[in-house]
Amino acid sequence: MAEQIQKKLQGELEKYQQLQKDLSRAVAARQKLEAQLTENNIVKEELELLDATNTIFKLMGPVLVKQEMEEAKGTVGKRLEYITGEIKRYEQQMQELERRSEQQRETLGRLQQELQRGQGKG
């Protein structure tokens, strides 16, 4: 009986660890997105500062591609929106993961108690 509980405990523990890993991954991705967000904001502001006379390039791999001002502004804006959307998605994911990890923690605790009780009896 105790062994069964122990096995169950092991399984739950693994699940919990997996959840934790997912959570940390989500957190890291979100941080990266946040950095990109700030950068794109700066780019947008700087584009505002520039006028139409100077050319704008976009680096695509090894190539610097000439871009129009409006195009660039549009692209940057779209990128910004995309990033914010991604961040929101990751936020939701993180919340979900947290909830699940919390549940997992509870089950772990319960199983541990059962195990101790079983061990105590035995």
Next chain:
Amino acid sequence: MKLNQLEFVNRKKVESDYEALQERLRTLPNKLSYDIMVPFGPLAFMPGKLVHTNEVTVLLGDNWFSKCSAKQAVELIEHRKKHVRKVLDDLQKVMKNFESRAEFTDLQKMSDVSFGVFLVNCFSNCVLFFCYTGKYRTAHKPHSKPKLSNVFEVDFPANGSDTKSMGHFQSEEELWAHLEELERQEELLGELDRMPNTAETNGEDTSSSEEEKEDKRTDLNGMYRAEDCITQGNFHKEVTNSDLFGGQVNGSTYYHSDDEDDIDVGDNSVPTIFFSHTVEPKRVRINTGKNTTLKFSEKKEEANRKRKNSSGNGHATPELPNIKTPADIYRFFVDVVNGEYVPRKSILKSRSRENSVCSNTSDNSAAEFDDRQGVQRSISCDEATQSDNSESILEEEEEEEEEGQQQLPKKLLPSSGTTEAFSGTVIEKEPLSPSLIPHPVIAHPILPTILERKSEEVLSKASEETPKRISKFKAARMQQN
């Protein structure tokens, strides 16, 4: 906080880089073209010319470039610098929050702790350190905020007398000395003053800061313990005790009560040990203190014993103050125990009773023997060597005694025999205790020897008393015989 500091440094570096770049950009269009050495691969340079000095391709971020004039580039840089500065300011605000929180919690604790002058000094040293670092940083920053340091200074005087340490950043030694004094006072008093939270709180976030206060307190306590490890062991214990004494944290008070309880138990057990002698006639030699030896009857012994115990508990007897560590208690404990066991008849026993108080072995001993066993075990290592030495003395003394009287040899011979056997077991202590219980008389010769050593160690005066006591006991024995 460390992270913040690191970020701060990084950002500062970035800002300085930008400023250098700005300078370069400003001077660049001064000339139409520059003669430069162009890096040609990783190992070579090539002479070349820098043309179109006014055209600059600027990275806007996220793989976006823009070709612009130098002046425009300068504007871009300015804009970026603004951004960096904003981040720096945010970091600094966070830093300030941390520091102010730490300071508030420390100050709170300072105001709360009664013995906290030294604590306060220690805390304030830490906070001062923070403050000093803050000042350092603000000085470096071009847009330094003197408000930061001002805030700290304002808070320090707010707690008034507690913060003597403003100037005592390096006077830790004074603090430790003061700490020692306070703790000695504590021990003499035998009590700990626990001041309630005074009303010196700044009134800011007291509720929220209490938790932090506790955390800080434990952290600081741990820190102090770490620092105290460098000092003596006694001091270490005292520091921890003192930390716990003034604390209002439940955990700390709990600890404190435990310490007190332990000490009290030790004190109570010492006085309440009673030892009944079957052989001894009504006259008993009792060592009430280091210097005094009195005659009591067995009945009087208990009364006196109780009296002395109560008085001993009430105020510091000459014996008790020496107890600064649990080891002292145990040592003293052993002395008492040994004294109890000492048979009154032999000189050795009398000698052993230098600092011990004679008591009845009968009733209370059973429960107390367990305590003694533990005590004796703890002291066994110390006494092992001593017992060996004392054995020889014991035998010598017994021989002297044997010459004088006839009864003594009979008793001493078995005792000596037992002492020899006993000596082997003295080291282990465990066989000692069971043998003690059934044969208090037999156990006496060894115990006195142990007592002798112990008493010599603990009390210098004891040695002076021994010759007197021996003579007195001899006289007593002579009278008895």
